[in-house]
Amino acid sequence: MQSSLAKIPLQRIEKDSLNRFTVDESLTILVFYDGTRYEAASDVCPHMGGPLSQGRYCARARTVTCPWHGYVYSAETMALAENPNEEIWIEPFAGADAPAYRTPAYKLRRLASRVEAGHLLVEG
Amino acid sequence: MKHAFDIRYELDMPLAVAVGLYLDCEHYIFLHRALSNRIKVLETGAAYYKYRQSWNLFGVAFGQTYKCRYVAPATFVNYDIEPAPRWLPSFHHLIKIRTTLSYSETDRRTTLSRFTAEIEMPFWLAPLRDLVCRTIERVKILKDLEDVAMVDRRARLFGRDDNSPFLRAHQFLLHKDEYLKSFGPNSEFYGDPSLVNRKERWPDIKELPHAYVRDFLARTYPRFTNFPHRPRAATAPAAPADPRLASTETLNLRP
Numbered sequence: 001m002q003s004s005l006a007k008i009p010l011q012r013i014e015k016d017s018l019n020r021f022t023v024d025e026s027l028t029i030l031v032f033y034d035g036t037r038y039e040a041a042s043d044v045c046p047h048m049g050g051p052l053s054q055g056r057y058c059a060r061a062r063t064v065t066c067p068w069h070g071y072v073y074s075a076e077t078m079a080l081a082e083n084p085n086e087e088i089w090i091e092p093f094a095g096a097d098a099p100a101y102r103t104p105a106y107k108l109r110r111l112a113s114r115v116e117a118g119h120l121l122v123e124g
Numbered sequence: 125m126k127h128a129f130d131i132r133y134e135l136d137m138p139l140a141v142a143v144g145l146y147l148d149c150e151h152y153i154f155l156h157r158a159l160s161n162r163i164k165v166l167e168t169g170a171a172y173y174k175y176r177q178s179w180n181l182f183g184v185a186f187g188q189t190y191k192c193r194y195v196a197p198a199t200f201v202n203y204d205i206e207p208a209p210r211w212l213p214s215f216h217h218l219i220k221i222r223t224t225l226s227y228s229e230t231d232r233r234t235t236l237s238r239f240t241a242e243i244e245m246p247f248w249l250a251p252l253r254d255l256v257c258r259t260i261e262r263v264k265i266l267k268d269l270e271d272v273a274m275v276d277r278r279a280r281l282f283g284r285d286d287n288s289p290f291l292r293a294h295q296f297l298l299h300k301d302e303y304l305k306s307f308g309p310n311s312e313f314y315g316d317p318s319l320v321n322r323k324e325r326w327p328d329i330k331e332l333p334h335a336y337v338r339d340f341l342a343r344t345y346p347r348f349t350n351f352p353h354r355p356r357a358a359t360a361p362a363a364p365a366d367p368r369l370a371s372t373e374t375l376n377l378r379p
Contacts, residue, residue, distance in 0.1 A: 025351045026280070043350070048289045049281045050274075051350040067348075068274060070154040085150040088163065089296045104294040 005029065005111065006122040013038065013120060018057035018064060028053045029111060029122055032075040034062065040122045041078060042109040047071050052108070071106070078108040125247045131239040131261050134326040135268065137275045137284070139229035140307040142237070143198050144290035145271050146225075147298040152177075155270055155348075159263060162187075171195075173298060176208045181259060188216055194299040197306035198227035219256060220244040230322045233285075237329075239264055262336060268329055269340050273348035280351070330355075 006023050008031065013019050019031040020043065028043040030053060043053040050068030057064050062075045063082075072082040083103055090101050112123045135142055145151075153163050162178040162185075172193040178185045187208040193201045202223045207216035222242045227235050241260050245253065278286065287307060290297055297303055305311075330341060330353070341353040 022350075028350055044281065048274075049278050051277065051348070053350065054347050066154075068155050069150045083150075085296060088153075089149055089165065101296075102294060104292075 003124055004121060005124045006120075008120045008122065010115065010118055010120060016059035016062075018053070018055070020053040022053075030064070030108075031113075031120065031122075032062070034076075038113055038115065038120050039075065039078075040111040040113040040120070042111060044109065045069075045071065045073075046106040046108065047080075047104075073106075073108050078110050080104060080106040125250060125253075126242065126244050127253060127257075128240060128242045129257050129261075131237075131241075131264055132326050133237055133265075133268075133329040133332060134230075135235040135237055135272060135275075135329055137235055137272070137279075138233045138287075139198060139227055139235050140287045140311075141275060141285070142227050142235040143307060144287045144297070144303065145275065146200060146227075147194070147300070147303055148290060148295075149298050150296060151274070155274060156267055159267055159270075171299075174204075179263070181263070186214060186216075187212070188214075192298075194302060196299070196302040200225045215256075218246060218249060221260070223260075228322050230324065236322060236324060236326055237268070262334075265329065265332065265334065265337065266340060269337065269345070270348060272329060273345050277349040277351075280349075 005027065006021055006029055008021055008029075012021075013031050013033050015033050015035050017033075019033065021029045021031065023029060028051065030041045030043050032039045032041075041052075043051055045052050045066040045068065047066065047069060050066040052064055052066055052073070055065045055067045057075075061081075063072045064075055065072050070084045071080060072084070073079065074081045080103065086101075086103065114121050137145075149163075153161050158180065160177055160179050164176045166174045166176055166189060168174070172191045174189060174191045176187065176189045178187045180186075188205055189208045190202050190205040193203070195201065202225075205216060205221050207214035220243070224240045224242075226238045226240075228238075229235055241257070243253070243256060245256070282288075289295055290303065291308055330337065345353040
């Protein structure tokens with residue numbers, strides 16, 4: 001059974017913005033709203049645990065960038081969209097002898113949520 | 125005129141984590157973007173990399189090229205530091221710097237960090253020698269504090285000894301083969317107890333007396349970790365990792 005983590009008034013959620021809500025010192029929730037749908041996720045980057053709530057959000061591409069390693073995640077699919085380090089560190093050494101590299105398939109931890117009585121209820 | 129100085133302090137993390145952090149190049153211009161936001165690999169040799177990197181000092185970006193050599197398990201030497209582009213007026217034309225960073229582990233599973241900077245400068249710049257040394261020290265300490273903040277958050281989430289991200293197949297790590305030999309599953313380092321037996325105690329980096337250290341802990345540390353810094357004496361034992369925080373969905377860890 002999922003436990004309720006947060007009850008967020010809808011008027012506090014901004015469209016096309018990185019909405020951060022701190023539940024307690026150990027838990028921050030990200031909420032994405034594109035005008036029609038709400039999505040909630042844990043702010044812990046699945047790569048190494050960086051605080052995505054301190055990262056950058058691109059409203060045009062609907063992506064959030066981790067401040068620790070620059071990994072870019074889609075707010076729609078929650079999947080890793082881009083690792084900018086591939087261009088900096090992988091490409092210079094790509095060659096016949098270079099070990100095979102595959103972009104990892106990290107995904108943000110999506111939190112179940114529903115709208116009820118003017119609030120977004122987020123469950124863990 | 126030649127001058128050398130040491131910067132010594134203790135980092136509250138095991139040696140495997142400290143070395144992995146240094147070789148984790150993916151965070152260089154992201155976590156440390158306030159200090160350095162541009163880097164490019166120029167060449168690589170058997171035991172060294174050559175970079176072009178920009179550092180932000182006194183509100184100005186200074187570009188430089190340098191070579192970094194890794195001597196396993198825990199020594200790093202930066203040398204051949206030159207300005208980039210070479211035609212740009214820069215202090216590099218007057219002051220030559222070579223640095224050596226050595227880590228060692230104590231019997232308390234913390235890391236002793238010893239950073240030695242060797243400076244060569246014309247005698248008429250002697251009045252600026254202390255300023256140069258303090259600037260190098262400040263950049264080094266602030267960079268390490270940012271790393272410590274990252275490690276503190278990871279320790280709360282995944283445990284203090286966790287160096288598993290550095291071992292993942294996809295993770296690009298400088299000198300990864302050497303790191304895996306020293307700190308991987310069949311670690312050569314931890315297989316030799318004589319390398320892990322230092323009883324020395326150096327000042328913890330978070331307890332250094334500089335005002336910029338206190339300022340970092342008060343203002344910047346919470347942004348890096350999402351929780352406030354608390355001095356060691358005032359804290360209760362750290363809370364166990366919250367299972368709500370960890371994400372384990374669809375990790376592609378297969379080589």
